[in-house]
Amino acid sequence: MIIGIPKEIKDHEYRVAQPPFGVRELIRHGHHVIVERGAGVGSGFADSEYADSGAELVDTADEVWSRAEMVIKVKEPLEAEYAYLRSDLLLFTYLHLAADEKLTRRMIDSGVTGIAYETVEDEHGHLPLLQPMSEVAGRMSTQIVAHYLEKASGGRGILMGGVPGVKPAHIVILGAGTVGTHAAQVALGMGARVTLFDINIERLRYLDEVLHGRLTTVVSNATMIADALKTADGVIGAVLVTGARAPRLVTRDMLSLMNEGSVIADVAVDQGGCVETTHATTHSDPTYFVDGVLHYGVANMPGAVPRTSSLALANATLPYIIRLADVGLHDAMRDDPGFAKGLNVHDGKVMHAAVAETFNLPTKDPNTLVWA
Secondary structure (H helix, E strand, O other): EEEOOOOOOOOOOOOOOOHHHHHHHHHOOOOOOEEEEEOOHHHOOOOHHHHHHOOOEEOOOOHHHHHEEEEEEEOOOHHHEEEEHHHHOOEEEEEEOOOOHHHHHHHHHHOOEEHHHHHHOOOOOOOOOOHHHHOOOOHHHHHHHHHOOOHHOOOOOOOOOOOEEOOEEEEEEOOOOOOHHHHHHHHOOOEEEEEEEEHHHHHHHHHHHOOOOOEEEEEEHHHHEEEEEEEEOOEOOOOOOOOOOOOOEEEEEHHHHHOOOOOOEEEHHHHHOOHHHHHHOOOOOOEEEEEOOOOOEOHHHHHHHHHHHHHHHHHHHHHHHHHHHHHHHHHHHOHHHHOOOEEHHHHHHOOHHHHHHHHOEOOOOOOHOOOO
């Protein structure tokens, strides 16, 4: 199979879909890999490393997209890339379609086959291709809140861990999945007081045990969230409903409960955000204020630490990419129902129920397809 790796074009997106070691493995499996020059530079991988790994280097994204049978990326296609979508192309990347109706409809119209990293499941129902970036984003979110709580950055002027005689920051985390867990671990490590919300009480019990009761766990509901916001210095949105738009747990009216200069970092922004006043921002212009509360809504947070992120992502995605390339779409989907859950769009049809429901579109179950 001819596999293409274009350079990411999202604002300050320095990650790359595969480092040179991944290219080497794909070539070892008999595939041809085309890499756009400069695709890995932001992550510290020189073009010469890709050449040494056996890749064919080309000068333009157009050549990568037009020649490849499968394009592997990090982020969803932007409007400048829509023209590259076509019916005989397999696209494997983070798609987050439930937050982007325009992209969803463009993919339907083009007939492209789109597999989303974020909805692939393993045999336990976990999300193995989303997890590494959730780990990165969770840890980063706490660092980001700590930074923006500084007065010079627009915040209240509060140190996360406080000092003897002065209480620490109160960090409220909405969601106890991978993002929320990693955010809590870092916040606790920085000495903050942490309140963690989730609807799964068994998950809360587990985290209370493994984190030795160092945080407060609360079953999520609007009343309890509103009460916590009254004393929150920072809020981290870490809610995930696989493939679907994130539920809005913090409404515009709730912002009036928060102190001026408090900080919201909504990691769920790439699925629409769990805070009503959140909208996607960029690394170039990451924050804005609503009712005196600083909002951080960068939708590709891990792109700020591309070396770590690219390596972590490749560790997870490479086996799936190899399987797709080795056996083809049909056999890969037929033989692994969890992998088939990553299929979001195929042959002009939405294949993931949560995406279809978001935009009131018809859906087709990938397990009902006859994979010839």
